[in-house]
Amino acid sequence: MFNRDRWQEIFQTIGKNKLRTFLSGFTVALGIFIFVILFGFGNGLKNTFQEFFLDDATNTLFVYPGRTSKPYKGYKADRRIEFKNDDLADIKAEFDFYLEDITPRISRSANVKYKNESNNYSTRAVAPAHQAIEKTILMKGRYINQNDIQTQAKVAVIGRLVALDLFKNEDPIGKYLAFDSSVFKVVGVFQDEGGDNEERGIYIPYTTRQAIEKSNDKVDQIIVTFRPELGHLGALAFERELRLFLKAKKSIDPTDQNGVFIRNVADDLKRNQQFSNVLQLIVTFVGLGTLIAGIIGISNIMVFVVKERTKELGVRKALGASPRSIIAMILQESVFITLISGYMGMLAGVILLQNIGTTLEDYFIKNPYIDVSTAIFSTFILVAFGTIAGYIPAKRAARIKPIIALRDD
Amino acid sequence: MISIKNLHKSYQMGSSSLHVLKGIDFEVEEGELVAIMGSSGSGKSTLLNILGMLDTADEGDYILDGVEIKDLDETKAAKYRNKFLGFVFQSFNLINYKNAAENVSLPLYYQGVSRKERQQVALEYLDRVGLKEWATHLPSELSGGQKQRVAIARAMASQPKVLLADEPTGALDTKTSYEVMDLIQQINDEGNTILVVTHEPDIAQMCKRIVMLKDGVIVEDKKVKQVKAAAHV
Secondary structure (H helix, E strand, O other): OOOHHHHHHHHHHHHHOHHHHHHHHHHHHHHHHHHHHHHHHHHHHHHHHHHHHOOOOOOEEEEEEOEOOOOEOOEOOOOEOOEEHHHHHHHHHHOOOOEEEEEEEEEEEEEEEEOOEEEEEEEEEEOOOHHHHHOOEEEEEOOOOHHHHHHOOOEEEEEHHHHHHHHOOOOOOOOEEEEOOEEEEEEEEEEOOOOHHHHOEEEEEHHHHHHHOOOOOEEOEEEEEEOHHHHHHHHHHHHHHHHHHHHHHOOOOOOOOOOEEEEEHHHHHHHHHHHHHHHHHHHHHHHHHHHHHHHHHHHHHHHHHHHHOHHHHHHHHHOOOOHHHHHHHHHHHHHHHHHHHHHHHHHHHHHHHHHHOOOOHHHOOOOOOOOHHHHHHHHHHHHHHHHHHHHHHHHHHHHOOHHHHHOOO | OEEEEEEEEEEEEOOEEEEEEEEEEEEEOOOOEEEEEOOOOOOHHHHHHHHOOOOOOOEEEEEEOOEEOOOOOHHHHHHHHHHHEEEEOOOOOOOOOOOHHHHHHHHHHHHOOOHHHHHHHHHHHHHHOOOHHHOOOOHHHOOHHHHHHHHHHHHHHOOOOEEEEEOOOOOOOHHHHHHHHHHHHHHHHOOOEEEEEOOOHHHHHOOOEEEEEEOOEEEEEEEOOOOOHHHHO
16 A cells, blocks of 8 residues: 555556546546535525524513403403503513513504604514513613613614614614604614514513503513423423413413414424424435435446556556556555545535625525535545445456457457 | 467357367477467467466466466466566557556566666666667657567566567568567577567568467478578668
8 A cells, every 4th residue: 555666656647647537536526515515505504594493582482362262251252362561460470480581572663763764663662571582682782671661761772774774874872763753762773683674673661662552551462481491391381371371360261272372482493493304304315315426426437447447457467467456556546536536525615615604695595514524424435435436347357368458459 | 498288278159169279289498489370260369378378278288487387366377477478469558658668667567676676677678679769758659660669678678488479560561570570589589488479471481480370270380491680671
């Protein structure tokens, strides 16, 4: 293997047969390159997917009021259920053991003005706990605080894109926005990994919203987070008890499916992870397919290479080359070429993936990557199969009698 | 040097078998220059291939330089070929991506001779065939006669006991043929044993002995007065 003479012989063969070397090398490089790219794209797809669905805290229950579908305790069916501020307080008191935080959310759309600029944005009236639930990241200023809630302060925390739309290059903090016939002071700017839509939102204290809307105490929906250490089973238990509690409180038939809706993000998460796993499976499948195609390509090239060299091998045998040295020469050459070109193909693929970053985000591919071990492993698989594919024709060529190889045709 | 007794060889052609060599008895002394003649199908190339261990006989004994050649596997055959024999082919069979010197040094590579020595020996033999200045040229840059001289240098470089030439002039014009035969005669004059397969009578006349084959048997084996090729060049 480390015979200097043989290496010189091999380097000469490689150097003097550029087309052949290029063909076999290119096949390997292309095979591994496509594998790396496809695998990376698959991972990029997964990244995008996770971002779409996993940007919120996962220990969260969304509670929505609905309409009853069954009569109960003297109430008619089709009664509209509403949540109020005292529901928040009651849940807090009742589920102290499970609860981490709680916030209402009242969503409204509003035409927002600043100087001559105006645009429609969605506003969310919330409590301070909402920040952690939505994983809102503050870029500037502060979020809604408890004081704002108590004083029904007219303050707003605006999304990054709202700031960009309305304030251009101005610093929005301390400026005043007008919407819903009130004036709000901007106290913070946020960004959100949930994407552009999230960043076109405005947060205000829920008590302020209630004051604007004729001082009612209605709440659209309630979002609660539970202690993460409860686990999935604990979350399910909490969900069940919360549902029973609310149905009892709102006089809804316990068997009524429509009075109260609870969406458990943990359930979503599980579903999404299943989908994510399916994606992974598809990615692996595509990768395997590419690898197999690559292996077939190399095998073809190797058969061709050995066939092309039959005469030369016959001459070498007539001059005293043993079958072993013939096989060793062909294999060493092919391993050398496949290793080098496989490595280069892998490197090219990895570099390309790194440079893609977020440029293909529109096609749902974000930050595609391949982990080093997968890349190296698949390169070795390709090289190994290339070697096996080379060994079979090499062995046959070594067995051919020199007279057959040397026959003039 | 060479002794064969009762040599038989058949080729299987589908269901029928073709009996090519039908009991050949044949001796060659050291220093002989033997022409093996015969029309195509007479079995002359088959005989040479068996002598060259490129093919195996079905029956019979073959003793080369006191060594009995039998039960050859490919590895053993390769070793014997490398040690005992030099080959010259009608179509030269030079390796096309190696230059003249590299072609000549190839048998030495398989003998495990060091690179430096190989190079030196190759140049020496190229010099003897008059092609030292062409050492770095590829076969494609050489004429037919030059190619055959490189092939002869290659065959001689490993200092074989016997040089086997299969129609060495078959692809060459008359003038070049005589040049090549002149070289073969020179090598023979140095004491080397050479067997030449040919169907050309004038080439055969330049050897010292002519063996005629017909339908797989030797029909004539005579010493001849050698015509010196140099006189015709």
